[in-house]
Amino acid sequence: xxxxxxxxxxxxxxxxNKKSLKCEQHMGHxxxxxxxxxxxxxxxxxxxYSYEKLSINESxxxxxxxxxxxxxxxxxxxxxxxxxxxxxxxxxxxxxxxxGELFFGEGSRLTVL
Amino acid sequence: xxxVEQDPGPFNVPEGATVAxxxxxxxxxxxxxxxxxxDCRKEPKLLMSVYSxxxxxxxxxxxxxxxxxxxxxxxxxxxxxxxxTYLCVVxxxxxxxxxxxxxxxxxxxVKP
Numbered sequence: 720x721x722x723x724x725x726x727x728x729x730x731x732x733x734x735x736n737k738k739s740l741k742c743e744q745h746m747g748h749x750x751x752x753x754x755x756x757x758x759x760x761x762x763x764x765x766x767x768y769s770y771e772k773l774s775i776n777e778s779x780x781x782x783x784x785x786x787x788x789x790x791x792x793x794x795x796x797x798x799x800x801x802x803x804x805x806x807x808x809x810x811x812x813x814x815x816x817x818x819g820e821l822f823f824g825e826g827s828r829l830t831v832l
Numbered sequence: 833x834x835x836v837e838q839d840p841g842p843f844n845v846p847e848g849a850t851v852a853x854x855x856x857x858x859x860x861x862x863x864x865x866x867x868x869x870x871d872c873r874k875e876p877k878l879l880m881s882v883y884s885x886x887x888x889x890x891x892x893x894x895x896x897x898x899x900x901x902x903x904x905x906x907x908x909x910x911x912x913x914x915x916x917t918y919l920c921v922v923x924x925x926x927x928x929x930x931x932x933x934x935x936x937x938x939x940x941x942v943k944p
Contacts, residue, residue, distance in 0.1 A: 752932075761919060761934035762876065775931060809875060817930055819866040819923055823875035 722746055725810050725824035733832050734800060740827045742793040742810030750816040751793040753785060754809040756826070762809055768793060769816035800831045833858050836922050838935035846943055849910045853938045855920030856902045863930065865896055865903045868919040870937065876919055879905075910942045 723744045732738050742751065750769045754762035767775035768787045776785075782804075784796040793810055807828050811821040838855045845851050857865075865882040880887065882894040882903050893906040903922075907914055920935035 761936050764931055764933070767931070777931075817864075817923065817925065819864050819881060819921065819932060820878050821868075821876075821932065823877070825875050 723810055723812055723822050723824035725808075725827050727827055728825065729828050729830075731830045731832065732797065732800065734802075736800075737796070737798045739797065740795040740808055740810075740829075742795075742824055743791055744812040744822070745791055746812065746822065747790075748812035748814055748822070749790065750813045750818070751787065752811040752813075752821065753793070753795055754811060754823075756807045756809055766795075767816060774816060797829075800829075802831050805830045834936075835859060835924060835933050836920055836935040838920050838938050840936055840938060842939040842941050844941045844943060845910055847910055847912060849942075850906065850908045851910060851940060852907075853905045853918055853920075853940075854902055855904070855922075855935050856900075857920075857922045857924075858901070859922070859924045860898075860901060862901075862922045862924050864923040866921040866932075867892075867894055867903075867905050868921055868934070870917045870919055872916075876934075879918070907940075910940075912942050912944065915940055915942045 726741045753765040756762045765779045766785045771787045786794040807826040809826045810824045867879040868876040869879045870876040882896045886895040891908045895904045917937040917939045919937045923930045
Protein backbone atom coordinates (compact mmCIF):
# COMPACT_ATOMS: atom_id res chain seq x y z
CA UNK A 720 0.00 0.00 0.00
CA UNK A 721 1.33 3.40 -0.97
CA UNK A 722 1.65 6.01 1.77
CA UNK A 723 1.17 8.79 -0.74
CA UNK A 724 -2.47 9.19 -1.64
CA UNK A 725 -3.60 10.81 -4.87
CA UNK A 726 -7.11 11.78 -5.90
CA UNK A 727 -8.83 11.37 -8.20
CA UNK A 728 -7.46 8.16 -9.71
CA UNK A 729 -9.04 8.99 -13.05
CA UNK A 730 -10.11 12.34 -14.48
CA UNK A 731 -11.65 13.25 -17.82
CA UNK A 732 -11.91 16.93 -18.63
CA UNK A 733 -12.62 19.21 -21.52
CA UNK A 734 -10.20 21.86 -22.71
CA UNK A 735 -12.19 24.64 -21.05
CA ASN A 736 -12.57 22.96 -17.66
CA LYS A 737 -10.79 23.77 -14.43
CA LYS A 738 -9.91 20.83 -12.22
CA SER A 739 -7.41 19.94 -9.51
CA LEU A 740 -5.34 16.92 -8.64
CA LYS A 741 -4.63 16.31 -4.97
CA CYS A 742 -1.81 14.55 -3.18
CA GLU A 743 -1.37 13.82 0.51
CA GLN A 744 1.37 12.23 2.59
CA HIS A 745 1.68 11.76 6.34
CA MET A 746 5.24 10.52 6.56
CA GLY A 747 6.61 13.89 7.65
CA HIS A 748 8.46 14.28 4.36
CA UNK A 749 9.61 17.80 3.57
CA UNK A 750 9.90 17.49 -0.21
CA UNK A 751 7.07 16.82 -2.61
CA UNK A 752 7.10 16.41 -6.37
CA UNK A 753 4.88 16.29 -9.42
CA UNK A 754 5.92 14.07 -12.30
CA UNK A 755 4.16 13.52 -15.62
CA UNK A 756 4.33 10.13 -17.33
CA UNK A 757 3.15 9.30 -20.83
CA UNK A 758 2.67 5.70 -21.98
CA UNK A 759 5.94 3.77 -22.36
CA UNK A 760 7.93 6.83 -21.30
CA UNK A 761 9.74 7.60 -18.04
CA UNK A 762 8.37 10.02 -15.46
CA UNK A 763 9.27 13.63 -16.28
CA UNK A 764 9.83 16.06 -13.45
CA UNK A 765 7.43 19.02 -13.38
CA UNK A 766 7.72 20.67 -9.96
CA UNK A 767 9.60 20.27 -6.68
CA TYR A 768 8.48 21.72 -3.37
CA SER A 769 10.86 21.80 -0.44
CA TYR A 770 9.56 22.93 2.94
CA GLU A 771 6.40 24.13 1.20
CA LYS A 772 8.32 26.42 -1.15
CA LEU A 773 8.50 25.90 -4.89
CA SER A 774 12.11 24.96 -5.59
CA ILE A 775 11.99 23.70 -9.17
CA ASN A 776 9.64 24.47 -12.03
CA GLU A 777 10.77 22.59 -15.11
CA SER A 778 9.44 25.22 -17.52
CA UNK A 779 5.97 23.79 -17.17
CA UNK A 780 3.22 25.71 -19.05
CA UNK A 781 1.16 28.02 -16.86
CA UNK A 782 -1.96 25.97 -17.51
CA UNK A 783 -0.51 23.74 -14.76
CA UNK A 784 -0.41 25.54 -11.43
CA UNK A 785 1.02 23.80 -8.35
CA UNK A 786 0.11 24.65 -4.80
CA UNK A 787 1.44 23.40 -1.47
CA UNK A 788 -1.04 24.45 1.24
CA UNK A 789 0.92 22.69 4.01
CA UNK A 790 3.65 20.14 4.50
CA UNK A 791 1.32 17.20 3.90
CA UNK A 792 -0.60 18.41 0.87
CA UNK A 793 0.26 19.13 -2.73
CA UNK A 794 -2.22 20.19 -5.38
CA UNK A 795 -1.97 20.60 -9.12
CA UNK A 796 -4.52 22.97 -10.59
CA UNK A 797 -5.41 22.40 -14.22
CA UNK A 798 -6.93 24.94 -16.58
CA UNK A 799 -7.31 25.14 -20.35
CA UNK A 800 -5.42 21.93 -20.94
CA UNK A 801 -4.69 20.43 -24.33
CA UNK A 802 -5.30 16.83 -25.46
CA UNK A 803 -1.52 16.25 -25.44
CA UNK A 804 -1.56 16.88 -21.69
CA UNK A 805 -3.33 13.54 -21.26
CA UNK A 806 -1.00 11.44 -19.11
CA UNK A 807 -0.48 9.84 -15.73
CA UNK A 808 0.36 12.49 -13.14
CA UNK A 809 2.44 11.10 -10.31
CA UNK A 810 2.95 12.76 -6.97
CA UNK A 811 5.95 11.76 -4.87
CA UNK A 812 7.51 12.72 -1.57
CA UNK A 813 10.90 12.27 0.03
CA UNK A 814 12.41 12.90 3.44
CA UNK A 815 14.32 15.91 2.12
CA UNK A 816 14.87 17.46 -1.29
CA UNK A 817 17.74 15.61 -2.90
CA UNK A 818 16.98 12.30 -1.22
CA GLY A 819 16.77 9.67 -3.93
CA GLU A 820 14.18 7.64 -2.12
CA LEU A 821 10.97 8.90 -3.61
CA PHE A 822 7.66 7.49 -2.47
CA PHE A 823 5.15 7.68 -5.28
CA GLY A 824 1.41 7.73 -5.19
CA GLU A 825 -0.54 5.53 -7.60
CA GLY A 826 -1.08 8.49 -9.88
CA SER A 827 -4.00 10.34 -11.41
CA ARG A 828 -4.75 9.29 -14.96
CA LEU A 829 -5.87 12.38 -16.86
CA THR A 830 -7.65 12.43 -20.19
CA VAL A 831 -8.23 15.77 -21.90
CA LEU A 832 -10.90 15.73 -24.59
CA UNK B 833 22.61 13.65 -25.65
CA UNK B 834 20.04 12.60 -23.07
CA UNK B 835 20.95 13.16 -19.44
CA VAL B 836 20.25 9.53 -18.55
CA GLU B 837 20.22 6.77 -21.17
CA GLN B 838 19.18 3.14 -20.99
CA ASP B 839 18.67 0.39 -23.52
CA PRO B 840 14.86 0.07 -23.56
CA GLY B 841 14.97 -3.64 -24.38
CA PRO B 842 12.83 -5.66 -24.04
CA PHE B 843 15.07 -8.26 -22.48
CA ASN B 844 13.39 -11.67 -22.71
CA VAL B 845 15.09 -14.23 -20.49
CA PRO B 846 14.20 -17.66 -19.09
CA GLU B 847 13.68 -18.21 -15.39
CA GLY B 848 16.96 -18.69 -13.60
CA ALA B 849 18.95 -16.59 -16.04
CA THR B 850 21.31 -13.79 -15.07
CA VAL B 851 20.62 -10.48 -16.75
CA ALA B 852 22.42 -7.14 -16.61
CA UNK B 853 21.27 -3.64 -17.45
CA UNK B 854 23.45 -0.60 -18.01
CA UNK B 855 22.66 3.06 -17.75
CA UNK B 856 24.84 6.01 -18.77
CA UNK B 857 24.61 9.58 -17.52
CA UNK B 858 25.98 12.75 -19.05
CA UNK B 859 26.53 15.04 -16.06
CA UNK B 860 29.85 14.22 -14.41
CA UNK B 861 28.80 16.21 -11.34
CA UNK B 862 25.94 13.80 -10.62
CA UNK B 863 26.02 12.80 -6.98
CA UNK B 864 23.64 9.96 -6.42
CA UNK B 865 22.20 7.09 -8.36
CA UNK B 866 19.31 4.70 -7.97
CA UNK B 867 17.42 1.88 -9.59
CA UNK B 868 13.63 1.94 -9.50
CA UNK B 869 11.22 -0.73 -10.60
CA UNK B 870 7.89 -0.01 -12.26
CA ASP B 871 5.30 -2.70 -12.84
CA CYS B 872 2.77 -2.29 -15.63
CA ARG B 873 0.28 0.50 -14.81
CA LYS B 874 1.76 0.95 -11.34
CA GLU B 875 3.87 3.65 -9.75
CA PRO B 876 7.70 3.42 -9.64
CA LYS B 877 9.23 2.02 -6.46
CA LEU B 878 12.79 2.27 -5.23
CA LEU B 879 14.67 -0.98 -5.81
CA MET B 880 18.07 0.07 -4.53
CA SER B 881 20.51 2.92 -4.21
CA VAL B 882 23.84 2.63 -6.01
CA TYR B 883 26.93 3.28 -3.92
CA SER B 884 30.44 4.00 -5.12
CA UNK B 885 31.69 0.73 -3.70
CA UNK B 886 28.87 -1.25 -5.29
CA UNK B 887 26.13 -2.90 -3.31
CA UNK B 888 24.18 -6.10 -3.22
CA UNK B 889 20.70 -6.94 -2.04
CA UNK B 890 19.89 -10.60 -2.39
CA UNK B 891 19.85 -11.45 -6.09
CA UNK B 892 20.40 -7.84 -7.12
CA UNK B 893 23.78 -6.15 -7.48
CA UNK B 894 24.28 -2.51 -8.42
CA UNK B 895 27.57 -0.95 -9.46
CA UNK B 896 28.77 2.54 -10.29
CA UNK B 897 31.60 3.45 -12.63
CA UNK B 898 32.22 7.18 -12.25
CA UNK B 899 35.09 7.28 -14.74
CA UNK B 900 32.90 5.93 -17.53
CA UNK B 901 29.73 7.51 -16.14
CA UNK B 902 27.56 4.44 -16.03
CA UNK B 903 25.72 2.36 -13.51
CA UNK B 904 24.65 -1.23 -13.81
CA UNK B 905 22.12 -3.60 -12.32
CA UNK B 906 22.68 -7.35 -12.27
CA UNK B 907 19.84 -9.74 -11.51
CA UNK B 908 20.80 -13.33 -10.74
CA UNK B 909 18.47 -16.35 -10.82
CA UNK B 910 15.64 -14.40 -12.48
CA UNK B 911 12.11 -15.03 -11.26
CA UNK B 912 8.86 -14.56 -13.14
CA UNK B 913 8.05 -11.83 -10.62
CA UNK B 914 11.10 -9.84 -11.75
CA UNK B 915 9.25 -8.97 -14.97
CA UNK B 916 8.93 -5.19 -14.90
CA THR B 917 10.52 -2.02 -16.21
CA TYR B 918 13.74 -1.02 -14.46
CA LEU B 919 14.38 2.71 -14.33
CA CYS B 920 17.79 4.22 -13.79
CA VAL B 921 17.56 7.45 -11.79
CA VAL B 922 20.28 10.04 -11.40
CA UNK B 923 20.37 13.10 -9.16
CA UNK B 924 22.00 15.63 -11.43
CA UNK B 925 22.41 18.23 -8.72
CA UNK B 926 24.06 18.37 -5.32
CA UNK B 927 23.27 15.92 -2.58
CA UNK B 928 20.68 18.14 -0.92
CA UNK B 929 19.11 19.72 -3.98
CA UNK B 930 19.14 18.80 -7.59
CA UNK B 931 16.81 16.99 -9.88
CA UNK B 932 16.07 13.31 -10.03
CA UNK B 933 16.07 12.39 -13.69
CA UNK B 934 14.69 9.07 -14.89
CA UNK B 935 16.09 7.05 -17.75
CA UNK B 936 13.58 5.69 -20.25
CA UNK B 937 13.58 2.32 -18.53
CA UNK B 938 14.58 -1.19 -19.54
CA UNK B 939 11.81 -3.74 -19.85
CA UNK B 940 12.50 -7.22 -18.53
CA UNK B 941 10.29 -10.18 -19.34
CA VAL B 942 11.14 -13.41 -17.55
CA LYS B 943 9.63 -16.47 -19.24
CA PRO B 944 8.91 -19.87 -17.64
